[in-house]
Amino acid sequence: MAIALFGGTFNPVHTGHLRVATELAELLHVRSVRMMPCAFPPHRGAPQASAQQRLDMLNAAIANQSLLVADDLELQRTEPSYSIDTLELVRQQIGAVQPLFFCIGMDALAKIDTWQRWRELLGHCHIVVSSRPETERPKTGAVAEWIDAHRCDDLAILQQSPAGKVHFCEMTMLDLSSTEIRRKLARGENIQFMTPDAVVNYIQQHHLYE
Helix, strand or coil, X not given: XXXXXXXXXXXXXXXXXXXXXXXXXHHHCEEEEEEEECCCXXXXXXXXCCHHHHHHHHHHHCCCCCCEEECCCXXXXXXXXXXXXXXXXXXXXXXXXXXXXXXXXXXXXXXHHHCCCHHHHHHCCEEEEECECCECCCCCHHHHHHHHHHECCCHHHHHCCCCCCEEEECCCCCCCCHHHHHHHHHCCCCCECCECHHHHHHHHHHCCCC
């Protein structure tokens, strides 16, 4: 069966992340969705919570989710987390023939031409793009041409090949963000139901984001 990767800072992980990851697992019929916190995101500042704390929160959040797995591959790095490097490592782990889905949001797709060696990504995986509020698919320019050259709407085709396609899907987008959770915590406000209780308890015990 195929494997899916779902990356992010998860600072902290929230219910929106878990909803999308679960829907992706069901849609793509994968063995697992590997949720991969990044240690040094190249396009943003250092996270407030440490790598270990973010991994601990993620593990707590998915403790009862059989299809979701926390993967610390990127946290083992001492340098910025570039997706192409991660994909190369995962491809080495799983071999050349197993389908690999790299799951990103429409907002990330719109800026994918700023990523390191972005044109090489499809040599290692299929890219699965989920909808994002108020973000449209690029219609002109290099990214739009790249999408048109590789787009595939038939999931069965993706599941029969290891890499090379871009697929769009509609996901349940909850109006949640890690940024808003951190803001609420800084103001001393309640974040119940924005993230699993186990994550709320961890944040309180470690006095994160105060």
